[in-house]
Amino acid sequence: MKNVSKIYGELRALDNVNLTIEQGEWVAIMGPSGSGKSTAMNIIGCMDKPTSGEVLLDGQDIAKLGRRELTEIRRDKIGLIFQQFHLISYLTAVENVMVAQYYHSLPDEAEALEALERVGLADRAKHLPSQLSGGEQQRVCVARALINHPEIILADEPTGNLDEQNERIVLDLFRQLHSEGTTLVVVTHDAEVGASAERIITLEYGRVTSDNADTKFGKGNG
């Protein structure tokens, strides 16, 4: 992100943010409510565009792309995990995973089942979201996010609605993905989740107030 600002009326949700996330990094974006975390997440996730500045993804400025191109980038390069899980209520766990495949390329039930197996839910594949616990739903959400092998996984408060045990399971999955080279960007309030990341960026009032990569790599500022 180069000099990225997002302005809603008089509110500067992001204020001249400069930020570089390397491929394969596990980054936690932390900060109080209203600090601009979600806005940053939406922009990185190609669901919103900045008011000014450049957002380069693989060298392509997504700030200049149209709705259709942004949709294609979301589909091809980004996996999303939400605090509220956002599973489709009338589809089973495996069908929810297959929906991501459907929009990406080729729905393959066997592959979707493998993804569920990876998150420990092979035996719950035919269950509807309402028949799953919160932790199980979030794991389905993780399986859906990783099914298309995205370059980046964006997670918004992924453990916000989970108990400790399920939080541990999800963080373990993140560790696995990280070890495989997946870029992870996690927005969180949870200090423990933040501490699991290799880099923590703190936002306040739309500006980066701290970034431990500064000390590690000597770059990134707000």
Place this chain on the structure above:
Amino acid sequence: MTDKRQTVGTARTQGQAAESARTQGQATGTARTQAARRAMYFRMITASFARRFSRMVVALLAIIVGATVLSGLVTIYYDMPRQMGMQFRSYGANMILVPSDSAQGGMTRADIDQALAQVSNDELVGVSTYHYENCTINASPLVVAGADLEATRATSPYWYVTGEWPDEPGEVLVGLVEADFFSLEVGDTVTITHTLVASDDGRSALEESSVDFVVSGLLDTGGSEEEYFFISNDDMARLTQAEPSYNIAELSIQADAERLEALSEAISQEVPNVTPQLVKRLTTSETTVLTKLQALVFLVTVVVLALTMICVATTMTAVVTERRREIGLRKALGASDKSIVLEFMGEGLLQGALGGLIGAGLGFGFAQLVSTNVFNSSITFRPLLIPITVLAALVVTGLACALPVRNATTVDPALVLKGE
């Protein structure tokens, strides 16, 4: 992005994997991909339909009601000319044949058959011929009509008979006026006398022929028929001792006014001894009533379809509003506007097809019920109405879904992340 984690790359990079999957999909055959995508598409829309049935039921009911009324009323609309024709035939003949000037007082059976040849079997409901003769009972004059009584029964169903129609030789049906005059009751025996003009060696002589008849029934029509005695053609031949010479033939033809005019014209030209006359009052009334009824049915159908469309559109708007988060999620996962339209339209059209199919069946039952209660006859099933009803239901549902589905594409995927 720069690659600082090259050493970690034991697994393929995700970007390459995604690219590889897509390229592989293209290379291994678009057909397989398309088939898998189609299967998933139907899996999604049928799952939405089956597992959210309670949400869909209002729209489905609206479509079923609309399709039932459409199918039923269209069945009635197309069957109405036949039904009305049959009803109007019960008011008697709509064409009358009388002897022309060249017929010398009467028509032969050949003349009438020649005229009937112009009318197709499907159109001809019945024909009754009458041969009138002046006769006497105890020197009191009366008019006896020789007729094919079975045919008369078909063409004049409004005749009310106390007792029985004559079905044996020597039986007579007596009009109420004449029955009063001659004080006749059912079961009485009466001798009818006909005066014959015989020619003997160039001189005319009068001879009488008398036949005994049993009164089988008394005729009440409210018309001039009550002033006659009706006997069979065979009995008339016995009484007159001559070949019948018909004074009038009443035809009941199932056809509209235009066709009747054409038939009348054809008979005039083809059969010189016969002059056809249309019962204008009846044919005009039939056409007028039919036109008005069909217009009414058409209007009701249009109104019901419009109401169905409004109901489906309202339900679909509610569905789209209720599922904004799901739409946002799908878009966040990479669904294009086209995909969103196809999915919601697919769900709508699935409802349309199912509602149309059920409605087509129920519509026939509805039409049958109306026909039985209003026209006292069953209705003809038209198989073509099934695809037509389903198609109409699809069009109505498609139109009703268009605006709500278009609104669905405007949902902002960021809403999902924001949790709004």
